[in-house]
Amino acid sequence: MGGYNNLLKLSRYIKKCKFNFFAGIAGMIICSIMYTPVPYLMGYVIDKVLIPHKSYIELYKIIAVLILLHVLRYVISIFSKSIFIKVQNSVVNEVRVSMMDKIIDLPMSFLGKKEKGYILSRISECGNIGSLFSPMFINTFLSIFDFIFALIMMITLSYKLTIIVIIIVPVYFFTVRHSSNQLSESTKLMLETGAVLSGETYEVLNGIEEIKILNGKKIQLRKFKNKLNQMVKSSIKQSKQILFFMENILLVNNLAAILILLFSGIFILNNQLTIGIYTAFIAYMNKIFATTSSFASLGMTVKPVCVSIERTQEFLEMNDENTEKCEIINENIDSISIENLSFKYEENGENIIDKLNFKMNKGDKVLIKGENGTGKSTLIKNILGLYSPTEGEIFINDKKYSLIDKRSIRSKIGVVSQNVFLFRGSILDNILYGQTNKSKEDVVSLIKKYNLEKYIQGFENGLETEINQNGIGISGGQTQIIAFLRATIAKKDVIILDEGTSNMDTETRKIILKILSERDICNILMIISHQEDGIEFVNKTLCLKKTNDN
Ligand SMILES: Nc1ncnc2c1ncn2[C@@H]1O[C@H](COP(=O)(O)OP(=O)(O)OP(=O)(O)O)[C@@H](O)[C@H]1O
Ligand SMILES: [Mg+2]
Structure with missing residues (x-):
């Protein structure tokens, strides 16, 4: 050394x-x-x-x-x-x-x-x-x-x-x-x-x-x-x-x-x-x-x-998550196929997900449900390539996930994660985070399209309101609205909401679910929620169970 x-x-x-x-x-x-x-x-x-x-x-x-x-x-x-x-x-x-x-x-x-x-x-x-x-x-x-x-x-x-x-x-x-x-x-x-x-x-x-x-x-x-x-x-x-x-x-x-x-x-x-x-x-x-x-x-x-x-x-010199990932997804994501997927965080730990098979195609709106700790967020993290399956494979348009450059997949997925992280900067900066060809005008028209004006107007300086580190000063529901706008500002093939409306009041949740059910905002929609009312529009349901219950 x-x-x-x-x-x-x-x-x-x-x-x-x-x-x-x-x-x-x-x-x-x-x-x-x-x-x-x-x-x-x-x-x-x-x-x-x-x-x-x-x-x-x-x-x-x-x-x-x-x-x-x-x-x-x-x-x-x-x-x-x-x-x-x-x-x-x-x-x-x-x-x-x-x-x-x-x-x-x-x-x-x-x-x-x-x-x-x-x-x-x-x-x-x-x-x-x-x-x-x-x-x-x-x-x-x-x-x-x-x-x-x-x-x-x-x-x-x-x-x-x-x-x-x-x-x-x-x-x-x-x-x-x-x-x-x-x-x-x-x-x-x-x-x-x-x-x-x-x-x-x-x-x-x-x-x-x-x-x-x-x-x-x-x-x-x-x-x-x-x-x-x-x-x-x-x-x-x-x-x-x-x-x-x-x-x-x-x-x-x-x-x-x-x-x-x-x-x-x-x-x-x-x-x-x-x-x-x-x-x-x-x-x-x-x-x-x-x-x-x-x-x-x-x-x-x-x-x-x-x-x-x-x-x-x-x-x-460490291998990063894209080392030796030579394939790039240029086309739209039309299907996500989970085949025999097992996952555990710790090498010696228990499987969090055990031999899961599930297929999602273009037009699918999927509800993922299950008790706390059954691996719903973990599954999403596998789909986002944050973690790789311990066994099995995910296919994106029939291409093996493990061979694809993750950046090319993530650019086509919009997510409201369970623990939204807001960066220091204005609300606008946060909505436009990661976007290169979207402007304030696009954000304003999206807010108008979604009928969410009153939420943004509620902030002291509207879109220009400054957010402290870790989003201190912004409520849980407000954070989720910002994250929802962030996830949908650009056209995405896949939208994922991991408890993405859990902190919203009834009225706001309704507005968001209406957008998701009525608008054609993506090819595949995944909603993780413990509350099923209002999500009846889904056409598929995936119910995860504790692996030791099986
Ligand atoms: N980074 C991690 N390292 C180790 N174990 C983890 C990690 N993240 C989650 N776990 C464990 O994996 C299991 C599944 O967690 P996960 O967050 O996927 O559950 P969930 O279904 O999303 O639960 P909830 O409904 O509460 O959001 C839990 O037992 C949790 O303790
Ligand atoms: Mg979770």
Whole structure:
């Protein structure tokens, strides 16, 4: 989990901004090159200007060159880092969009099992990937060039001291590798417990009304504290590991500096080294150590990012509901044939629907009835392709459902589901949701045709009335009217009402049922209802029973 090979998976996102990416890298390499002569010039000033007491002019010249190098480096560094800020945002946005694109197409059998909060935290984890492209991180990564240039200069100045430094460097890596493996494990655990905690928080927000009504605060707080404790534990473990990681590096660094001072001192006393060269050497050596320790901490940044990339990829590489569905329904839906259909939600659970056979043809108006929990909504979810039959098959115009791209079927079905979801936006936005070629005028004329004007006029701003998230502020009956308009605004081959009039008052229900009975609004109509009065116009009835009653 979280191997470095995951970094390669980002290449497709970098491709889209590759010019900026490579321009930024080039700028940073130039910065490294510009820094390279700085310590050498400082050593030169000490040995050739200050100690022999040469002229002021000589000193001013070198100082001017040093200032120039630093200013140039500053300008190029700002420029290239700004480019990376753009790259960083572009990559994160690309990943987020791909995630959302995928999540919407994932099968309900997966989405239904995962807590929404868990999935949300996976999306927000995409932000971690961005840290890989932060100027600070890229700087660390490119400090490998500082390392190479500094090493060359050190060998030129004193190969004996360089050998000592080269012996010390692997000790860093040994220290780092050991800690970084442990760190990545604890980071994984922390992310996992963090996701579980957001799941818990999401549940509280989702069920806040029930929590209040049922006085569930105590239970909810207990569950929350439980999950929080797990997260705090893993967070403390991770922080401790970071602490050890940093301190170990510092210790090796300090001991190395003392060792170099010891040998340099001996060489200087033996006239084998000058003070100027020692000063320059120490500056290069610090660069080497800084790079080594940067690379040490690189693991801390890269490992969690690799874990995030791997998790993100897990989502992106999952089969979605349309994978390998090569057939498209272009023609109208004239028949739906359910053959030997069995369905269960859980692999080890009981069948909710057991060997069901039923055929619906053009012109059929079907009542689906049955006690609570007999699988009526589940059957509709199978017909909508939200879930796939465990056994058996549904045929649409004699084509196997399992081979058809679900989008092409859904575009021909209008649904008022049992739990209507209204999106944030106006009532009009909600009615036109998913429509590309319908306008406000179409909605207004549909409302007129259906004689539903008074319901829409009842809203403060008519069709422009804003709906909060989850339709808070809109009554159950009003929600169903909006959903009914949404389901019928475009011509559909199949209309399904899953308890679609259950919250309406008698008069409104009558109006809707009249529309359904008298108007030719679709080829196949399916009505699920516990109330049969007013639905006598149906020509077929499907009665579902509890599977264990059979
Ligand atoms: N997502 C799900 N995961 C697991 N089990 C589920 C899921 N949805 C429904 N069930 C179970 O499947 C059974 C059938 O549910 P379904 O909603 O289809 O019943 P229904 O006939 O529509 O009932 P109602 O008349 O109350 O609307 C129930 O026992 C329910 O608990
Ligand atoms: Mg139902």
